[in-house]
Amino acid sequence: MSVYNGERFLAEAIDSILAQTFGDFEFLILDDGSTDGTAAMLADYAARDSRVRPIIRENRGLVASLNQLLGEARAPVVARMDADDICYPQRFATQLAFLAGHPDHGVVGCWSEDMDENGGPYISGGRDHPVSHEELLDNIRHGGPLLCHPSVMYRRDMVLAAGGYHAAFRHCEDLDLWLRLASATKIANIPQRLIRYRHYMGQVSKRHATEQAVGAAIAYEAWRMRDAGRADPTEHLDQLPAIDTLDDLFGETGVAARVRESVTNGILHSPIALRDEGFDILLHHIRHGGSRHGMWRTVGRLVKLGEPARALRLSAALATS
Numbered sequence: 001m002s003v004y005n006g007e008r009f010l011a012e013a014i015d016s017i018l019a020q021t022f023g024d025f026e027f028l029i030l031d032d033g034s035t036d037g038t039a040a041m042l043a044d045y046a047a048r049d050s051r052v053r054p055i056i057r058e059n060r061g062l063v064a065s066l067n068q069l070l071g072e073a074r075a076p077v078v079a080r081m082d083a084d085d086i087c088y089p090q091r092f093a094t095q096l097a098f099l100a101g102h103p104d105h106g107v108v109g110c111w112s113e114d115m116d117e118n119g120g121p122y123i124s125g126g127r128d129h130p131v132s133h134e135e136l137l138d139n140i141r142h143g144g145p146l147l148c149h150p151s152v153m154y155r156r157d158m159v160l161a162a163g164g165y166h167a168a169f170r171h172c173e174d175l176d177l178w179l180r181l182a183s184a185t186k187i188a189n190i191p192q193r194l195i196r197y198r199h200y201m202g203q204v205s206k207r208h209a210t211e212q213a214v215g216a217a218i219a220y221e222a223w224r225m226r227d228a229g230r231a232d233p234t235e236h237l238d239q240l241p242a243i244d245t246l247d248d249l250f251g252e253t254g255v256a257a258r259v260r261e262s263v264t265n266g267i268l269h270s271p272i273a274l275r276d277e278g279f280d281i282l283l284h285h286i287r288h289g290g291s292r293h294g295m296w297r298t299v300g301r302l303v304k305l306g307e308p309a310r311a312l313r314l315s316a317a318l319a320t321s
Contacts, residue, residue, distance in 0.1 A: 002065035004032040006083035009198065010041055012119075016086045018049055022093040025079075027052045028069050033059025063173050067164045073156055082150035084198045086115075091194040095153040098190055105133070106158040106185030107178070109147040110194040117200035124199065133186040140182060140223065147187070149174040151195045158185055168237040171208045172215040179223040209270040210263065210278035215240060217262035221255055243281070260285040268298055271305050279310055286317045 001017075003010060017027055029045075031038050031054065042054035055072070070078065077099060079092060091110065098108050109129060116122040129145045130136040136146055162180050169176035181187060201207075222234045233249045234240070241249055246256040264285045267273035274282075286292065295318055302311035 001027070001029045001081045001083055002032055002062055002069065003029060003034065003038055003083035004059065004062075005034045005036045005038065007034075007037045007041055009084040010038060012086055013081065013083050014041075014045055014052070016088075017081060018045075018051070019089050020087065020092045021089050022096060023051075025051060025092070026074060028055065028073060029053070030055040030065045030069055031057070032061070032065045033057065061170065063165045063167050063170060066173070070156060070160060070164055076156055077153060078156045078159070079153040080150055084200075085150045086119075086196040086198075088194050088196075091151075092153070094190060094192065094194060098188070099153065099155070102186070102188070104186050105188055107147070107152055107154040107181055107187040109151045109153075109187075109189040111189060111191055112148045112151055112195050112197040113193040115196045115198050117198065119196075119198075122199045128191070129189040131189055131191050133182075133188055136187050136189075137182060140179065140220075146175065146178045147189065148195065148197060150197070151189075154181075155185075163235075166234075166237075168234060168240050169215045169219055170239075171212040172219060175216050176219040176222070179219055180226075182223075183226065207272065209267055209273040210276055210281070213263040213266040213273070213278070214243065214259065214281075216266070217259040218246070220262070221246070221250060221259065225250065257285075257288070257290070260288075261290055264290065268294055269301075274298070274302060274305060274310070275307060279314075283313065283317055286314070292318060 001013070014029070029042055029052065031042055039056050042052070042056070046052040046054050055068070077096065079095070081087065095108050095110065099105060111128050114122040114124045127145055129147060130139050138144070139146060158181065159177070162177065162184060165173040166176055178187065218234065218240055222232045226232050233251075243256050243259055246259055247253050260281055263278065264282045267278040267282065270278065273279070286295065295314065299311050299314050299318070302308070302314065
């Protein structure tokens with residue numbers, strides 16, 4: 001678990017891990033330079049339970065933290081967890097039993113139960129994650145969820161052999177990893193809700209919706225190159241390039257346009273993305289012949305969000321495209 005200023009939900013998350021029916025584990029928790037009470041909470045838990053192994057250091061970001069945790073872990077199997085979610089007690093035992101019975105699988109997740117900020121029911125409308133490796137590959141090719149990151153358990157040596165988490169794919173580092181691992185091992189999800197996944201406006205996926213959407217679209221383009229037997233041009237990047245340069249990077253016309261279309265489709269319902277650089281990506285997509293489906297509704301959404309100037313700009317683009 002990596003945590004940054006997560007004291008609000010941290011105790012619930014830690015308690016749910018310490019209450020697992022399978023108890024023979026070390027619990028590495030990295031405090032990524034928090035300025036709240038996280039470090040003190042970790043010290044208290046470590047004093048009470050020898051399985052808790054805190055790592056306190058300056059802020060370096062989630063990708064660096066996850067790779068450091070992978071490097072410091074001593075067990076052959078690693079379970080991921082986030083500081084704002086809650087595991088059910090049987091999660092570890094169920095996933096370990098699956099991996100023991102399926103040696104050809106390197107990663108296993110599970111279905112999740114969505115909850116709101118206060119732990120109440122949350123209706124996300126999303127699909128459940130694919131159960132089999134074949135279903136996961138079909139979702140990669142045709143669209144659909146793959147894994148819930150804080151629900152996964154994986155074989156440490158396999159993830160390290162794949163290069164761990166790639167720094168360029170900040171905020172979608174997990175998706176990039178699953179896409180790389182899908183060709184190296186089998187991946188599945190247990191059709192049981194073994195984790196409660198929290199939705200709230202402060203979570204990373206909402207605060208960085210545009211950057212996440214851009215990274216995800218590029219990760220799929222990289223997967224497409226690998227799937228075709230071609231070299232992955234993103235493999236050694238520390239950061240992703242501007243969208244305008246993607247055709248040159250991939251050596252193929254149309255990559256940038258596909259990325260803009262994917263980002264546009266992914267941010268239409270994100271208030272944050274419609275207010276940041278995501279809106280400029282959307283406008284570029286429309287002005288260069290991209291799909292207009294749902295765009296007039298987006299004009300109305302911008303008005304409701306208190307963005308009349310952006311609503312007018314989108315209306316003008318739709319009227320002249």
